[in-house]
Amino acid sequence: MGISVFLSHRKALPLVLALTLSVALPAAPVSAQVSPFTQSLAIAAAEDEAIAAFYARRNYSPVWTTAGAAERRNVFLAALTRAGDHGLPVQRYDAAALSQAFLAAQTEGDRGRLEVRMTRAFLDYAQDLHSGVLNPKKVDPGLVRDVHRRADDEVLAALEAEDLAGFLAGLAPQSPSYAQLIKARIGLESVIASGTWGEPAGSSALKPGASGDGVVALRDRLVAMGYLARSATREYDASLQRAVQAFQLAHGLEPDGIADADTLAEINTPPEERLKSILVALERERWINMDRGRRHVWVNLPDFTARIMDDGKETFVTRAVIGKNVPDQRTPEFSDEMELMVINPSxxxxxxxxxxxxxxxxxxxxxxxxxxxxxxxxxxxxxxxxxxxxxxxxxxxxxxxxxPPSDGNALGLVKFLFPNQWNIYLHDTPSKSLFEHEVRAYSHGCIRLGQPFEFAYALLEKQSAAPVDEFQRILNTGSEQGVKLNDHVPVHIVYFTAYPGAKGQMNYRRDIYGRDAAIYQALRAAGVAQGDQQG
Structure with missing residues (x-):
């Protein structure tokens, strides 16, 4: 007869003090005093400590299965239909199955079990959207990041608040990057559905002055990808060279305007592979869904750069060298706070x-x-x-x-410390030539900076009227000396192979450590799929 009958005729349900959530309900006299709804709800809730405690505190009154809960149900189910936009495992929550369950419920027992099923889906969805689907430490040993998950009871408390829609809207990362990644995901899925990038551009290297079918194929591919206006010419002219350079900049390649083997490999990467990078990047954004600091240092390992960000804007950037791609030297991913710089370090x-x-x-x-x-x-x-x-x-x-301190010291003339158990820090280096390389993975794990003095000046400018003079005065002593940062600066060592640029265009980098591949496989195992939509 459907759950609507139950919702319109429901009466207050007595609660038996002897009812417990950790064991099966006793038979005979006690169970006779407990309604089938309460009994089924309590038994279903007992499988999850937080959900059991939530309903016990409410004396087992429902939040989803009353006539007055229609708006709450609709808000939540509508949010679930958009779970695929975030790259979440839509079948874990399955909005369509939940909606069907409301239509199919026939008994008070059905209603009690459905009540808990909705709450379980709510808790899973809220935690996944806010903090990620995966535990990073279980995916790769280099993912040592601590994820800031909300307490289950805090999440469940939102079910009793008036503005459930507002709570759900605030769960996902609020960073501009997250919204742009979602936009890129939608765009790539449209490309995959329509095949609008067309055929690959071939594998034969091309450079300005070339002509012929290979140039046409390269031109058509770049036109389809949005790097070049449509044209009928068969010549590798200045406009095509500029388009290749723009593509190279967006993919971490030397922007020489020559379509060499590396550039063509990136141009010919199919949209399905780019979508994998986007899905992984969305998960990574959820792992760092926290206050990153008005001023913070952002080290993106596959981009080989270190940046200082102030109020969301890049105020300094330098090339970086990161750990070698060998098991015990890859730079780990984590966040900490920079406390000190040491000038003339040993x-x-x-x-x-x-x-x-x-x-x-x-x-x-x-x-x-x-x-x-x-x-x-x-x-x-x-x-x-x-x-x-x-x-x-x-x-x-x-x-x-x-x-001891010297010009030839392995740490160069300055290091930047954010004490951590992995002994990772940022520092200068005498090996300056490595910064000219396109792929810069040479260290034992620490991060070497291409412009360490300028990085130090930028940090000191917040606490010194003459940061350059102060730094140089200490440097000229030749003696090791620490300079405390009055305000600690958060440092985020991250690994994004897909991220938006300052103007919103997507940038892609190579998966140098293979971490994205491992994360993507774990997401697939958890139920995330390309093109996931929930009807």
């Missing part, structure tokens, strides 16, 4: 580098790596001649190694 060689790289050399030649000091547990410099390196292993080597 370098305390990490234990792993000391034992894996230098100890074998010292066994062969005690004078190897002569630019480094051998220090004991008390920090005192030890003469190499007094150490029998041959008797030690990586496990029992009792010494550390340190490089």
């Amino acid at each position: 370098w305390s060689v990490p234990r792993s580098i000391t034992t894996k790289e230098y100890l074998p050399l010292l066994k062969k030649n005690p004078n190897a790596a002569g630019h480094l000091q051998i220090v004991d547990r008390n920090g005192r410099v030890v003469s190499r001649g007094n150490v029998n390196f041959g008797k030690y292993t990586a496990a029992n080597f009792p010494y550390a190694m340190r490089q």
Whole structure:
């Protein structure tokens, strides 16, 4: 007869004090005092501690299955129909099945179970949209980010507030990037449905002055992708060169205007692959759905850059070198706060580098790596001649190694500290030539800056009337000295292979560590699919 009959004839339901949520309801006299609705609701809710506590506090009164709850139901079900826009697993909530369940409910028991089913879907959707579908630490060892999830009871409390629509609207990240990623997702799905990027441009390298069918194919592809106005010419002219340069800039390639093998590989990347990057980027945005700080440092690993952001605007950017693409040297992803810069730093060689790289050399030649000091547990410099390196292993080597301040110090002349358990920080480097490379993954995990002095000036300008003079005065002493930042600066080490530029255009980068591929597979396993829509 449908649930509407129950909603229009429902009477107050007695609550039995002996009713518990952690065990099956007792039979006979107690169950006789409990309505079928309350009994089925309590049993279904007992599977989730937070939901059970929520209904117990409400004396098992419903929030979804009364005649007066129609607006609340409609608001929530309407939100679920848009779950696919966010790249969420729509079948986890399944708005269509929930709507059908309301039509199919025949008994008070059906209604009680449906009440909990709606609440379970609400909790899943709210947490997924706010904080992400996945636990990043379970996907890749380099994803050490702490995700800020709301407490379940806090989320459920929103069901008792008047403005449910406002609560739902505020769950997703409010950053401009998130909205632009959603727009890009919709656009790519339209491209995939219509095939409007057309045929690939071929694989033969082309450069200005070329002509023929290969140039036409390249031109047609760039026209379809929005980088070039439509034209019938077969020549690799100045307009095509500018279009190739614009494409290269948007994809992290050297903007020389030559369609070489790397550029053509990116041009020929199908929209389905770009959509994967967008879906992963949406999930990553949800992982950092928090106050990022009015001023913060943003290090995007696949972009090989470090930026200072002030009130949402980029105020400084420099090239960066990141960790090598080997298991124990990839730069991890996390957020922390920069507290200190050290000018003329010494370098305390990490234990792993000391034992894996230098100890074998010292066994062969005690004078190897002569630019480094051998220090004991008390920090005192030890003469190499007094150490029998041959008797030690990586496990029992009792010494550390340190490089004193100098122009050739591995950390260069300044480092920026945000203390963390992975010993990751930003620093200068004497190896300046590496910043000229397109792919800059060479470090042991720390982030080297192409313009470290300018980065320091930008940080100090908030607390010094003469930041350049202050920095240079300390630098000229040649002595190691720390400078505390009066206001700590949040640092976000992120990994976006898809992100919008300043004017909203999408930028794409290569998945250098393979993390996006792992995240995408985990999203697929969780039920996220390309083109997911909920009717």
